[in-house]
Amino acid sequence: xxxxEARDISKVFTVGEATIAAVQGASLRIEKxxxxxxxxxxxxxxxxxxxxLGGILRxxxxxxxxxxxxxxxxxxDGLSEYRARHVGYxxxxxxxxxxxxxxENLLLPTVFLRGRxxxxxxxxxxxxxxxxGLAEKADAYPYQLSGGQxxxxxxxxxxxxxxxxxxxxxxxGDLDEETEQEVMEFFKKVNREMxxxxxxxxxxxxLASAAHRRFRMTHGRLHEETAVSP
Amino acid sequence: xxxxxxxxxxxxxxxRRPLRTAMLxxxxxxxxxxxxxxxSFSMSVKATLQRAIDRLGADVLVVPIGARDYAEEVLLETxxxxxxxxxxxxxxxxxxxxxxxxxxxxxxxxxxxxCCDIPSSKxxxxxxxxxxxxxxxxxxxxxxxxxxxEAILGYEANRNLGLLELExxxxxxxxxxxxxxxxxxxxxxxxxxxxxxxxxxFVTDENLPLFIQKGKSPLKPGEISLIFVxxxxxxxxRKVARRIENAILEVDTIYRNDMGKRVLSTLxxxxxxxxxxxxxxxxxxxxxxxxIFSAIVxxxxxxxxxxxxxxAKNGHVLRAFVLEVLLIGLMGSLLxxxxxxxxxxxxxxxFTLLRDVAATLSLAQRAQVALLGLLVGxxxxxxxxxxxxxxxxxxxxxxxxxxx
Numbered sequence: 001x002x003x004x005e006a007r008d009i010s011k012v013f014t015v016g017e018a019t020i021a022a023v024q025g026a027s028l029r030i031e032k033x034x035x036x037x038x039x040x041x042x043x044x045x046x047x048x049x050x051x052x053l054g055g056i057l058r059x060x061x062x063x064x065x066x067x068x069x070x071x072x073x074x075x076x077d078g079l080s081e082y083r084a085r086h087v088g089y090x091x092x093x094x095x096x097x098x099x100x101x102x103x104e105n106l107l108l109p110t111v112f113l114r115g116r117x118x119x120x121x122x123x124x125x126x127x128x129x130x131x132x133g134l135a136e137k138a139d140a141y142p143y144q145l146s147g148g149q150x151x152x153x154x155x156x157x158x159x160x161x162x163x164x165x166x167x168x169x170x171x172x173g174d175l176d177e178e179t180e181q182e183v184m185e186f187f188k189k190v191n192r193e194m195x196x197x198x199x200x201x202x203x204x205x206x207l208a209s210a211a212h213r214r215f216r217m218t219h220g221r222l223h224e225e226t227a228v229s230p
Numbered sequence: 231x232x233x234x235x236x237x238x239x240x241x242x243x244x245x246r247r248p249l250r251t252a253m254l255x256x257x258x259x260x261x262x263x264x265x266x267x268x269x270s271f272s273m274s275v276k277a278t279l280q281r282a283i284d285r286l287g288a289d290v291l292v293v294p295i296g297a298r299d300y301a302e303e304v305l306l307e308t309x310x311x312x313x314x315x316x317x318x319x320x321x322x323x324x325x326x327x328x329x330x331x332x333x334x335x336x337x338x339x340x341x342x343x344x345c346c347d348i349p350s351s352k353x354x355x356x357x358x359x360x361x362x363x364x365x366x367x368x369x370x371x372x373x374x375x376x377x378x379x380e381a382i383l384g385y386e387a388n389r390n391l392g393l394l395e396l397e398x399x400x401x402x403x404x405x406x407x408x409x410x411x412x413x414x415x416x417x418x419x420x421x422x423x424x425x426x427x428x429x430x431x432f433v434t435d436e437n438l439p440l441f442i443q444k445g446k447s448p449l450k451p452g453e454i455s456l457i458f459v460x461x462x463x464x465x466x467x468r469k470v471a472r473r474i475e476n477a478i479l480e481v482d483t484i485y486r487n488d489m490g491k492r493v494l495s496t497l498x499x500x501x502x503x504x505x506x507x508x509x510x511x512x513x514x515x516x517x518x519x520x521x522i523f524s525a526i527v528x529x530x531x532x533x534x535x536x537x538x539x540x541x542a543k544n545g546h547v548l549r550a551f552v553l554e555v556l557l558i559g560l561m562g563s564l565l566x567x568x569x570x571x572x573x574x575x576x577x578x579x580x581f582t583l584l585r586d587v588a589a590t591l592s593l594a595q596r597a598q599v600a601l602l603g604l605l606v607g608x609x610x611x612x613x614x615x616x617x618x619x620x621x622x623x624x625x626x627x628x629x630x631x632x633x634x
Contacts, residue, residue: 056627084541099242112541
């Protein structure tokens with residue numbers, strides 16, 4: 001059984017009287033431990049597809065099965081629990097809550113899953129911040145961090161609940177080359193050493209080539225391009 | 231590190247825009263202060279009246295015809311009034327069916343330098359042999375009957391005149407005062423009764439002939455002001471009052487439960503004004519809460535989307551907002567309760583009605599009013615914020631992130 005499977009996913013947005021088919025009949029099987037990349041131009045539907053996989057946008061039609069269970073047949077709380085327990089999401093923009101410190105931002109998914117985060121989770125958050133090289137910034141607020149540092153905190157946050165899969169949407173979008181390389185190395189390490197499955201959405205072919213399998217999204221349609229060696 | 235929960239997120243969000251938070255809390259505080267002040271005002275007048283009526287202990291009052299209001303002003307308020315009827319009425323009242331016992335008072339008003347050596351005060355002459363109104367108070371404060379040349383001061387009368395450095399009890403030393411040309415030894419101070427008679431000076435009616443003789447009072451021989459009647463057990467005081475009025479044409483009666491009606495009628499009018507003002511302020515505060523929380527929810531919609539994407543259930547998001555609303559509501563309400571209580575204590579004397587009935591509230595009654603203020607203030611805050619906050623339930627996480 002695939003870890004995550006998308007079956008004939010379509011998503012149509014209605015803007016006024018116009019309809020936009022953002023995703024058309026996309027199907028995808030993701031096995032546990034895989035590192036997938038989806039490339040495509042801006043507006044090709046990559047983010048929409050990733051959001052549907054992550055349970056944050058309901059498809060117009062089709063199914064998303066996580067370990068064989070259709071996530072969109074779950075009620076709202078069930079879907080939230082799917083996101084909290086199984087998925088780590090890295091957004092393409094700064095996504096830290098401004099009123100919380102870096103460490104507290106990391107603790108949020110735990111609060112959503114368990115109601116509160118105690119000292120053990122706080123230590124775990126510190127370990128993950130250490131992994132992304134920001135342990136000394138644990139008590140800094142987002143405005144005290146650079147864009148790259150904020151992105152690294154968000155990546156650490158995606159790991160907090162030990163998810164089975166991390167969905168990263170242009171995670172290195174506004175980072176310099178050096179930081180971009182560091183983030184990619186970190187992703188590969190996490191995938192390799194922790195066995196966490198990765199789906200990386202990017203417009204960079206170079207970054208996409210780091211994946212085991214590469215998909216291309218064109219006008220809402222998904223094609224597997226090539227199998228890339230890990 | 232202390233455990234991290236949604237509560238901390240709500241507290242941090244409150245501190246995000248301190249001015250806005252303070253503005254909303256202040257509006258709630260003002261509304262609650264008005265409510266607490268109004269409720270304290272109304273409750274203290276009612277409670278004080280009831281207490282005073284209970285302390286007087288008579289079932290029916292018999293007064294000269296047309297003097298009902300004067301009698302209430304003397305007995306329940308702080309005013310000094312003189313009104314008289316023929317003492318022969320006593321005999322007639324005693325013969326009415328259902329009357330068990332009765333006693334009378336004579337009320338006089340002092341005038342400084344004309345008759346007396348104290349500023350304008352009310353003097354009550356009572357008949358020690360039959361009295362059941364003042365005698366229990368005397369027993370409590372003096373422990374013996376009042377002598378002929380003695381006067382005892384009501385609690386407030388002593389405070390107003392400053393004759394004795396004594397809260398209550400028998401006086402030691404030789405303080406004297408002149409009433410209607412007659413010298414009196416001040417025997418002591420009565421305990422607070424909560425009635426209008428707290429502002430009076432009490433003497434026995436044995437002194438009345440001397441007052442008349444010295445020509446310093448308008449009182450004529452054989453006149454009394456008011457008769458207190460107790461009815462026999464099982465008798466309906468209202469029926470007895472009616473019988474007295476039917477039997478004696480020159481008197482009016484006041485049935486125990488009708489006492490204070492004039493004050494209560496004024497109070498009802500004041501309450502209507504309070505209620506209308508409070509309702510308007512309530513509506514204004516609810517609207518302010520609604521508009522501020524509409525702005526807050528719009529501002530934070532993207533953050534709500536992020537929280538939802540991280541696994542927050544609708545309940546988590548709602549709880550975070552509701553905690554924030556509750557904190558503002560509680561802060562504002564607490565401030566309002568304190569402000570309202572302070573106002574009701576400090577400025578109560580500005581209101582003639584409260585001054586006249588010597589209104590006070592017990593600690594339990596103050597706690598009741600405070601609880602009412604807290605509930606209404608916090609409840610209103612939650613209600614006002616409910617509609618904008620519930621809006622976050624209807625939006626998908628990605629759309630919340632992208633569209634806001």
